[in-house]
Amino acid sequence: MGMTMSQKILAAHAGLEKVEAGQLINAKLDMVLGNDITAPVAINEFNKAGFGSVFDRNKISLVMDHFAPNKDIKAATQCKQCREFANDMGIVNFYDVGDMGVEHALLPEKGLVCAGELVIGADSHTCTYGALGAFSTGVGSTDMAAGMATGEAWFKVPSAIRFNLTGKLNKWVSGKDVILHIIGMIGVDGALYQSMEFGGEGLKNLTMDDRLCMANMAIEAGAKNGIFEVDDVTIAYMKDRVNREFKVYTADPDAEYTRVIDIYLSQVKPTVAFPHLPENARTIDNVGDVKIDQVVIGSCTNGRLSDMETAAEILKGKKVAKHVRCIIIPATQKIWMECVKRGYMDIFIEAGCAVSTPTCGPCLGGHTGILAAGERAVATTNRNFVGRMGHTESEVYLASPAIAAASAIAGKIADVSEVL
């Protein structure tokens, strides 16, 4: 029996010819990531265990993005602890306010992760980098501490679900709709402990931003990782960013999958996940009349340049509804700058949006857009759990940047055709 893409990457990093689903292995890491919330716990454990140095100061990334710019004194203290640790250990990839971005937008943009690599991060959305053909998965702070010290981690080799993509998305439909559609179909534990492997003839029609968004939300189906076959689109993306050799792995023709699911991209409709689980997916024609108070366009799921472009196209010359607060957060400094150059910032401000510096802020109910009891938001983020964006009696509806921008104008959840 052959191996899946994920299994091949794990085998190579464990120094093994072959691995099988369920096997426990120890593997070498190419990158270990942490942020201002998870790294302090890891640093405490690292110090408590008495490790004096990190395994490789080039292979650790620390990004101050969750409660930064510091939301309060405690958050400031946590960032300070990370800053001092990075300094003491000589960590090269330390990103602080001014050059940081939302971690999972930042690392691919900087070329810090690429095809064939094995990455762990103390953040569940670390699975994003599977879009580049890497094996990348979220872990906790103790795993991060051990990874920083030894450059290794233990893994249970996952089985996989294969998604065969066919055809092409319609106008205003994006990777976000595809992944919400998939999570709606298989459920929030539909891929528990497994890999979600994406490929097929339709892959070439998905942009890197679509793929990054889809891999990002693999965790919302319970998956260990999401991973995409590497094609010309991937290679072109890495060409300008990655300055080291990378290896492309492909699944064996006889690789075993627990399930094979066909996705016809042209049939995917704009999709919204209702509170309080990402699996509560409804197509836009089944949404009904849902009045909203806030819109958030940003995050590691949808804060990339094409997301900003979509929002700008829809918001151009329009006004955000009087009772709606529309918060736009370009995910990195580079994306922010590009929004300025392309005139998107003018469009956003003239439409009545508030534009924030990069941060995870509202996505996890941290800051910069918290909801009161009874309020509803449409967000391009990845989770809509109870209390995720604020009060336990508030509601988050997950959607694409196109639906979010249209909803901001309409004052209720709306399709693009209702406002253009």
Place this chain on the structure above:
Amino acid sequence: MKAHGAVHKYGDNIDTDVIIPARYLNTADHKELASHCMEDIDKEFIHRVKEGDIMVGQANFGCGSSREHAPIAIKASGISCVIAATFARIFYRNAINIGLAILECPEAAENIKNGDEVEVDFDTGVITNVTKNETYQAQPFPDFIKTIISEGGLLNSLRK
């Protein structure tokens, strides 16, 4: 090694945002995290829980964020063991790495009710519902994980 206590029972998909809301993640202090454990779905939990009590959930317990603060908050609240039908994988890993005992057992998750008195034998994986006089067999840990737990967590096992 055994655990014995009263059960705090919850449903499917108990996510890490309700176990410890992100608004409290500006600290890594275990006691402070514990003081907010479960508060978004069960405000009384932290007043009701006694040292050694057992938490029971159903499918996909601990889904969502990778925050290790979630198993830390549960452990620091006094909970000795979490039983669920299935666990989300990052939570499962984190619990083991910090030394919070967790057991997968769909039968126990189904039949144990809130307030039942339960005893868990970690060596055999047998869960006894004292209130109902029933027993359930949990999946025992693989040897690899037993080693991590017996050596007091991942970092202790690495130092040896």
